[in-house]
Amino acid sequence: MERAMNFVPGPNQELLDIKPLRSLAPMFPAPMGVNVNQSSTPQLVCITPVGQFPTGFGSGSLPAFGSFATFSATANGFSHGSTSATRPIDATPISAYKTRSSGVTSLNGDDEPQSGNQTYASERKAKRSSGLAADGSDGVKVKRPKPVYKNLVAGKELAFLPASCSNNPRETVEAVHMIFEALRRRHLQMDETQDASRRADLKAGAIMMASNIRANVGKKVGTAPGVEIGDIFYFRMELCIIGLHAPSMGGIDYMSAKFGNDEDSVAICIVAAGGYENEDDDTDTLVYSGSGGNSRNTEERHDQKLERGNLALERSLHRKNEIRVVRGFKDPACLAGKIYIYDGLYKIEESWKERTKFGINCFKYRLQREPGQRDGAAIWKMTQRWIQDASTRGRVILRDLSAGAETIPVCLVNEVDHEKGPGHFTYTNQVKYLRPISSMRPLQGCACQSVCLPGDSNCACGQHNGGDLPYNSSGVLVCRKPVIYECGEACHCTLNCRNRVTQKGIRYHFEVFRTTNRGWGLRCWDPIRAGAFICEYAGEVIDELKVNLDDSEDDYIFQTVCPGEKTLKWNFGPELLGEDSTYVSADEFEPLPIKISAKNMGNVSRFMNHSCSPNVFWQPVQYNHGDDKHPHIMFFALNHIPPMTELTYDYGVVGAEPSRRTRNCMCGSLTCLGVF
DNA sequence: GTTCTGTCAACTGC
DNA sequence: CGCAGTTGACAGAA
Numbered sequence: 116m117e118r119a120m121n122f123v124p125g126p127n128q129e130l131l132d133i134k135p136l137r138s139l140a141p142m143f144p145a146p147m148g149v150n151v152n153q154s155s156t157p158q159l160v161c162i163t164p165v166g167q168f169p170t171g172f173g174s175g176s177l178p179a180f181g182s183f184a185t186f187s188a189t190a191n192g193f194s195h196g197s198t199s200a201t202r203p204i205d206a207t208p209i210s211a212y213k214t215r216s217s218g219v220t221s222l223n224g225d226d227e228p229q230s231g232n233q234t235y236a237s238e239r240k241a242k243r244s245s246g247l248a249a250d251g252s253d254g255v256k257v258k259r260p261k262p263v264y265k266n267l268v269a270g271k272e273l274a275f276l277p278a279s280c281s282n283n284p285r286e287t288v289e290a291v292h293m294i295f296e297a298l299r300r301r302h303l304q305m306d307e308t309q310d311a312s313r314r315a316d317l318k319a320g321a322i323m324m325a326s327n328i329r330a331n332v333g334k335k336v337g338t339a340p341g342v343e344i345g346d347i348f349y350f351r352m353e354l355c356i357i358g359l360h361a362p363s364m365g366g367i368d369y370m371s372a373k374f375g376n377d378e379d380s381v382a383i384c385i386v387a388a389g390g391y392e393n394e395d396d397d398t399d400t401l402v403y404s405g406s407g408g409n410s411r412n413t414e415e416r417h418d419q420k421l422e423r424g425n426l427a428l429e430r431s432l433h434r435k436n437e438i439r440v441v442r443g444f445k446d447p448a449c450l451a452g453k454i455y456i457y458d459g460l461y462k463i464e465e466s467w468k469e470r471t472k473f474g475i476n477c478f479k480y481r482l483q484r485e486p487g488q489r490d491g492a493a494i495w496k497m498t499q500r501w502i503q504d505a506s507t508r509g510r511v512i513l514r515d516l517s518a519g520a521e522t523i524p525v526c527l528v529n530e531v532d533h534e535k536g537p538g539h540f541t542y543t544n545q546v547k548y549l550r551p552i553s554s555m556r557p558l559q560g561c562a563c564q565s566v567c568l569p570g571d572s573n574c575a576c577g578q579h580n581g582g583d584l585p586y587n588s589s590g591v592l593v594c595r596k597p598v599i600y601e602c603g604e605a606c607h608c609t610l611n612c613r614n615r616v617t618q619k620g621i622r623y624h625f626e627v628f629r630t631t632n633r634g635w636g637l638r639c640w641d642p643i644r645a646g647a648f649i650c651e652y653a654g655e656v657i658d659e660l661k662v663n664l665d666d667s668e669d670d671y672i673f674q675t676v677c678p679g680e681k682t683l684k685w686n687f688g689p690e691l692l693g694e695d696s697t698y699v700s701a702d703e704f705e706p707l708p709i710k711i712s713a714k715n716m717g718n719v720s721r722f723m724n725h726s727c728s729p730n731v732f733w734q735p736v737q738y739n740h741g742d743d744k745h746p747h748i749m750f751f752a753l754n755h756i757p758p759m760t761e762l763t764y765d766y767g768v769v770g771a772e773p774s775r776r777t778r779n780c781m782c783g784s785l786t787c788l789g790v791f
Numbered sequence: 792g793t794t795c796t797g798t799c800a801a802c803t804g805c
Numbered sequence: 806c807g808c809a810g811t812t813g814a815c816a817g818a819a
Contacts, residue, residue, distance in 0.1 A: 320812090350804080351804085355811085407800080
């Protein structure tokens with residue numbers, strides 16, 4: 116199904132041989148740690164709560180956790196140290212008051228002076244889950260029966276977080292988030308086979324908490340380092356483990372802060388999830404309802420009280436401190452699903468009491484977004500509008516770059532300069548092999564009726580994939596593997612089978628856009644959740660044909676060069692559950708012979724640029740033939756990807772492929788290697 | 792005063 | 806739509 120795309124741009128067609136420059140700019144344009152807040156009010160500075168590590172933490176048996184915990188201390192400690200030009204105000208987590216002040220254990224020696232950052236609460240938590248205790252001397256009795264994660268890390272040298280995390284809040288937040296997602300997906304997969312209780316989000320969260328794999332552990336007013344405006348989340352527990360919003364259910368996060376000699380309880384973050392009647396037609400103002408008044412098990416309602424969160428909001432109105440705002444929206448892509456978007460800092464302008472339709476008194480707070488911040492929820496609303504009606508998208512060069520080859524049009528836009536489009540190529544969503552598929556080895560099929568079910572030991576496809584179906588019920592890939600086998604023509608199951616994902620093609624509203632310094636790039640109007648299928652690398656298989664490639668061809672070649680640490684570690688999760696590791700190190704990595712050129716023909720994937728800090732990875736998939744050396748190359752999301760974020764993958768390590776030209780990288784990532 | 796434990800509330804999420 | 810399930814604040818006990 117190829118459609119020739121006859122590009123007839125301007126008169127200077129010759130000059131338009133634009134190729135993706137195979138380099139990339141920051142995936143996250145706002146530099147790390149930059150405080151977008153231009154507020155004139157004094158910065159709130161966090162006093163790092165000092166406490167003892169839970170039993171077992173200082174024993175050296177948990178090096179990875181140790182270094183991580185150290186980081187979170189450092190992040191909280193230094194992040195505002197340099198910005199306190201104005202008179203600093205102390206803000207101390209309430210829980211820190213209860214913290215032991217002695218016995219600070221340094222995990223990493225003298226080079227990490229602030230390693231003792233543990234709030235009392237998390238310390239206690241870690242103590243309770245006795246599975247963590249390395250020396251077994253911890254005699255705390257666990258009263259509330261909780262799952263104990265025994266094989267958590269026992270003795271394994273697990274470098275859970277990339278080394279770059281130690282000084283990069285963004286990397287840490289992403290890594291923590293990635294591990295949470297991996298755990299959640301794996302739990303979901305197991306629950307499906309055992310018909311166990313659901314809530315994989317809570318299970319994953321419990322492990323993260325117990326292992327202390329989290330970011331921004333100490334509460335603080337203002338930005339959460341490493342969390343950027345526009346970041347998206349699908350579960351409240353995600354907000355919890357990255358330290359954006361601590362309460363797992365409650366809508367208001369607050370803490371006690373010192374204002375000179377005074378002390379006040381102030382709000383630091385709210386989740387506006389639409390549970391109450393909030394008006395949010397305007398993106399810069401938000402009317403938030405106080406909490407309480409709804410009885411838990413009866414229909415009884417009572418007046419809201421000025422206590423806890425409500426009181427904190429009231430005090431924040433007077434203290435004029437910044438409050439982080441997370442907005443919740445219905446995710447149209449997911450049935451009854453919700454998506455949370457971090458929308459930056461707001462301040463409370465006024466508050467009042469209101470009588471609701473149930474006749475109870477309710478507190479209302481009007482919040483105004485701080486000026487000078489990049490768009491967050493506004494982008495969501497904008498792209499949702501485009502998805503509803505694509506004609507509302509401005510700056511369009513071409514409505515559908517695929518000329519109908521894709522079921523959803525691929526938009527071509529340029530908001531940067533006057534280039535009229537990429538150089539000529541034929542849009543195809545297929546891979547053209549050197550020999551016809553019919554002559555290739557067929558793939559074995561399953562005998563499942565209707566659809567393949569998780570946990571069915573009779574399903575040949577499940578067995579082929581190592582026992583579990585590779586995707587969960589929402590079509591999300593659970594684990595990165597050398598090869599994924601989807602159901603194909605030889606299978607008896609229907610097209611509705613959940614083991615048919617990538618073969619159905621793209622499901623997102625893509626946009627090929629002009630970047631400022633890397634030619635053309637690819638991004639998406641829809642939010643993409645971690646593990647979701649994005650697109651295939653379409654083009655012509657050339658591996659046996661050409662040995663010497665000219666430069667222009669080289670720019671469009673896909674090869675299975677070993678990707679970086681972030682991609683290789685996408686699977687983390689099994690390790691935390693005590694299962695065998697699926698981690699493949701760079702040394703063990705074995706490339707496939709396949710080479711695909713998208714120079715003359717290809718799809719959206721030919722516009723994906725390289726990044727040293729990517730948000731997409733490739734994964735070999737088989738479904739319509741059995742030639743293991745020439746699988747389909749499918750791209751999946753590494754993290755949740757907010758709308759309008761450039762999609763990038765790791766082109767691979769320099770020198771791993773001798774025939775390949777080395778190119779300068781412009782990805783701008785703090786962990787950028789400079790070349791790729 | 793400090794540390795520990797129980798209880799409670801909460802814009803979850805199936 | 807009902808309900809199990811979580812964190813952290815808080816209060817009271819040790």
